[in-house]
Amino acid sequence: MKTLENCYEFNFSKITFVERKIRITHPKTIITGASKTGKSYLIYDFLSNFKTKDYIYIDLKDPRNSLEEVKDNLALFLRQNQITVLVLENFSFEFELPYCDNIIISTSIPKSIRGFKNITVSALDFEEYLLHDNRHQNMLQSFNNFFKYGNLSEVINIEEHKKVQRLQEIIKLQVQNETQLEILKLLFENIDEKKSLYQLFTTLKNKIKISKDKFYETCKIFENNKTIYFVSKYNQEKANKKIYSYNHSFLNAISHNKKFKNEFTNMIFLELIDKYKNIYYLDNIDFYIKSKNIAIVGIPFFNTLLVNSALRKIYKIMDEYQIKELNIITISNDEKISHENFKINVIPFYEWALS
Template identity: 70%
Template sequence: MERKIKIEEPKTIISGAFKTGKSYLIYDFLSTFKPKEYLYIDFSDLRNEVIDVSKNLEKFIRMNEIIVLVLENFDFQFELPNCENIIISTLTPKKIRGFENIIINPLDFEEYLLHDNRHQNITQSFNSFLKFGNLPELINIDEHKRIHRLQEIIELQCKDETQYEIFKILIENIDEKKSLFQLFNNLKSKIKISKDKFYETCKIYEDNKSIYFLQKYNQKKSVKKIYVYNHSFLNAISHVKKFKNEFSNMIFLELVNKYKDIYYLDNIDFYIKSKNIAIVPIPFFNRFLMNNALKKIIKSAHEFEINEINIITISNNEKISDPKLKINIIPFYEWALS
């Protein structure tokens, strides 16, 4: 299936979190070559020994006139051989001179609709997207198996029980303003863990885009908000329902695909500095019940000279008049496709 991102350079390093579609991007690229022209090696395959590969790779490429080398799940354990095209997949981005870097995120809602052939209308697709998340493989799994598969994917990216507990506490705190020190202290009361191990693991998850830490605008020392690369992970690890948090995480993931300058403000969840826009997730918006909250949002927008506020909902659609601001109440599926 088509993705918005493609491999366009002969030497490319693809990185991204687990199960976001790195391999299928590579298969799509390889489909333009004849099988005898490429060599594909996956280092997560237990049959492939790094030492054997490194010893024989250069010679094999030369003897078989290989023009495309693919190294999947590569940890850069040996020097790269000479080859016209080299495509590497890895969890964590690495810069090498002459190589293009691509970071692949999960499906955004528009891509999800292209992949989703099961549902007859946009409402059904949206409900499935909201409940089970944005990973491509989940679309084709029977619904009763999806939560179990999400749990497996969470466990796959954790090398041990300690990493699992760290990842779990981060997921449990999505869309919350929590410092790493707070989370470390909470976790320390449950398991034996060093501060260095905790911070080091959080950095790994941040680097491979499994976890995002959103900064408050112009306040680097303020606590950051936490988001995870699949909003449905929370539903997979806990019976506690935090619908607003999951909905906000889903909206953040749509934004992170489009903008680099995303921040939060007091009373405003997402501030896009370059566009002078505020995005506020309120799943079930009621103008009369939320009048006080709306006043605070508008006040913050005026303070930062924001031009437009988009309040993202499940299904509400209306406009609110304001002399200085454009205020839209928009359903998620309409906003995500606009």
């Protein structure tokens, strides 16, 4: 039982944990989420409430750990040591779960089990990012780094010249082969674009040899583990979906082609995903939150004179869908626009994200 004996020696009581908006609150919990969003640290925080002798932590991706040994001996080991908390990291449900008072599972395979609560861990939102950012006291400086290098906690405090390299490494952690890497890069390159999977497949087919089924299957994997999001047009399921990444800065890590507006809009989307169940887009409107009757548009460098034509198109859609409020998210502009039919706010991202 070498694997189990070694896993039983872990002590998480001294790990520093910065508070997140999401926590493990149920004794039987299945955690999913994209790579490096903080799933493990939520587990460490949960384990810090118990004595070391009461839990066993098994990471099934650790090459030192034998899956067969865990499968054959786990139930007996739990009973012999009176363990009350079982953690299975990177578990793919290869064996039946033994009895234990508390079972915490992290997995890339979303699965519902009776008696278990499912939670999805997203990357840091801007408010959480500020709590993790120990280097910058200036809001503008923090925002600039958040925009440039993204929302993953481990990237925040590493040296600047190593940040992009680490982002590239994290991208590669999420794939099993070069084909999956090319698919993921293609999806990142098309954030905030309206593209069908067939259009993307056709593009990739001209670059590498790949079947349509394999392409669609891989995209579904990335969607299921929340690496990629597909946003539908409201009331038009057959319309092309807009594509978003769980970290807006991955585009900057894989390409020298700057798409400032796309990255900015992706960043806005990530502030919405944990707040609203249903997010849509409309013509000329980036995000439509029907439950709140709100339209959200990203215009990084807002100038009333320059965007009057765009605003008229937005107002027309708001009239059509009877939307009462428009939030225009900017880099730094802050103003009110008077309109007889709508409430219109022009707000800097950092103010909007913290409101």
